[in-house]
Amino acid sequence: MSDATIFARATGAGRAAITILRVSGPKAGPILEAIAGRLPPPRLASLRTLRHGTDVLDHAVVLWLPGPRSYTGEDGFELHLHAGPAIEHDVADALVTLGARPAEPGEFTRRAFTHGRIDLLQAEAIADLIEAETSAQRRQALTQGDGALSRLYDDWAQRLRTILAHQEALIDFPDEDLPPEVEARLLTGIADLRAQMDAHLNDGHRGELVRRGISIVIAGAPNAGKSSLLNVLAGRDAAIVTDRAGTTRDAISVTLDLGGQRAVITDTAGLRETEDAIEAEGIRRAMFHVKQADLVVHLYTEPDRPAPLADVPVEDVLTVCNKTDLHPAPDGVLGISATTGAGLGALQAELAIRVTRLTHSAGAAPLTRARHRAGITEARDALAEAERAAWPELRGEALRVAMRALGRLTGAVGVEDLLEAVFGSFCIGK
Ligand SMILES: Nc1nc2c(ncn2[C@@H]2O[C@H](COP(=O)(O)OP(=O)(O)OP(=O)(O)O)[C@@H](O)[C@H]2O)c(=O)[nH]1
Numbered sequence: 001m002s003d004a005t006i007f008a009r010a011t012g013a014g015r016a017a018i019t020i021l022r023v024s025g026p027k028a029g030p031i032l033e034a035i036a037g038r039l040p041p042p043r044l045a046s047l048r049t050l051r052h053g054t055d056v057l058d059h060a061v062v063l064w065l066p067g068p069r070s071y072t073g074e075d076g077f078e079l080h081l082h083a084g085p086a087i088e089h090d091v092a093d094a095l096v097t098l099g100a101r102p103a104e105p106g107e108f109t110r111r112a113f114t115h116g117r118i119d120l121l122q123a124e125a126i127a128d129l130i131e132a133e134t135s136a137q138r139r140q141a142l143t144q145g146d147g148a149l150s151r152l153y154d155d156w157a158q159r160l161r162t163i164l165a166h167q168e169a170l171i172d173f174p175d176e177d178l179p180p181e182v183e184a185r186l187l188t189g190i191a192d193l194r195a196q197m198d199a200h201l202n203d204g205h206r207g208e209l210v211r212r213g214i215s216i217v218i219a220g221a222p223n224a225g226k227s228s229l230l231n232v233l234a235g236r237d238a239a240i241v242t243d244r245a246g247t248t249r250d251a252i253s254v255t256l257d258l259g260g261q262r263a264v265i266t267d268t269a270g271l272r273e274t275e276d277a278i279e280a281e282g283i284r285r286a287m288f289h290v291k292q293a294d295l296v297v298h299l300y301t302e303p304d305r306p307a308p309l310a311d312v313p314v315e316d317v318l319t320v321c322n323k324t325d326l327h328p329a330p331d332g333v334l335g336i337s338a339t340t341g342a343g344l345g346a347l348q349a350e351l352a353i354r355v356t357r358l359t360h361s362a363g364a365a366p367l368t369r370a371r372h373r374a375g376i377t378e379a380r381d382a383l384a385e386a387e388r389a390a391w392p393e394l395r396g397e398a399l400r401v402a403m404r405a406l407g408r409l410t411g412a413v414g415v416e417d418l419l420e421a422v423f424g425s426f427c428i429g430k
Pocket residue numbers: 221222223224225226227228229240241242243244245246247248249268269270271322323324325326336337338339340
């Protein structure tokens with residue numbers, strides 16, 4: 001980590017009333033004094049005239065944010081400038097002249113991590129919070145940002161540390177008369193922890209589903225009205241609708257907010273036997289999407305009852321009868337008309353219920369990324385190895401592997417190689 005003083009615009013681009021520039025680093029105090037006169041009281045908004053030499057740059061609200069109680073843990077300040085390219089450009093020039101440099105993407109949050117203000121899980125949660133499009137994503141990111149997942153993993157690491165200490169006592173003093181319960185208690189502790197990790201992993205991918213969005217695929221025979229349904233759900237003409245069977249060739253996706261959850265709905269080619277090579281490729285892709293989906297809406301029109309979709313569990317399929325303006329839906333089947341809009345409210349409500357069921361988590365903080373799943377899987381496998389180990393030394397080594405895997409999740413140990421991947425995806429100014 002360099003000791004450079006960095007700056008970036010914290011607000012978005014485009015015409016606006018205010019642009020906020022953030023500055024962080026050891027020269028923050030002297031730079032603020034140079035452009036705004038004496039330092040304002042910490043963390044209090046103060047109106048100042050900003051100057052570069054004799055040139056008046058702007059009249060701006062200034063926040064002096066001395067470390068360590070700042071976002072990055074370093075001295076920093078914010079300038080709430082009148083938005084305008086000339087002001088921003090000239091203030092940036094002044095900051096560079098006074099020894100600051102533009103920040104890299106995610107550099108503020110990376111400094112917060114380096115200075116121990118947040119751990120790696122919280123840094124990821126900040127990225128998720130900025131990306132959040134739905135209420136469920138926002139809530140999940142806030143919970144993780146508040147440290148819910150960190151506390152769970154820290155608690156496991158603490159328990160592992162105790163188990164490891166007992167294990168090392170068994171290794172170091174094999175001839176001492178340690179009570180036999182020590183080893184029994186140690187093995188029970190390992191088994192308990194492994195079971196908790198198993199439960200955490202077997203959560204139906206809830207956290208990951210909320211984060212990336214639930215994938216809903218509309219499948220069915222040609223002309224069933226799949227593209228029409230996608231369009232009415234999206235509220236726009238995303239997919240081409242014609243009365244020619246076999247119109248949709250490639251999958252088309254739109255993102256929707258379903259009861260506060262992010263859902264990605266995909267329209268696919270109609271499923272039928274065909275000689276047409278392009279349509280056949282479309283059908284192959286459709287089946288690929290169907291198999292990957294979290295939920296399939298199997299659309300059909302009476303009286304053409306469809307055969308069940310191959311390789312898709314029935315509980316992942318919602319059968320829907322379209323064109324009820326022409327033929328009524330049979331009892332027990334959800335009927336809609338994509339043309340008149342009849343039944344669409346009921347369909348949206350049913351989709352929202354199914355999506356909520358997929359993402360409902362019973363209180364515990366869910367893991368939200370493949371990185372977390374990989375780390376907990378490694379720790380769980382190492383604990384299973386420890387349970388099987390024939391020698392105390394092997395058990396000790398397996399416990400240390402589990403500790404390291406947990407430590408990498410929060411960023412407590414050896415994560416240099418991960419930092420580019422985690423912080424590189426941030427925007428500049430965060
Ligand atoms: N009467 C009536 N016609 C509908 C309804 N929904 C769709 N259609 C018509 O059915 C035809 C096929 O609709 P699409 O939405 O293109 O059907 P699709 O399932 O996407 O068709 P492919 O792309 O061939 O697989 C069009 O002429 C639509 O206007 C409906 O609820 N009622």
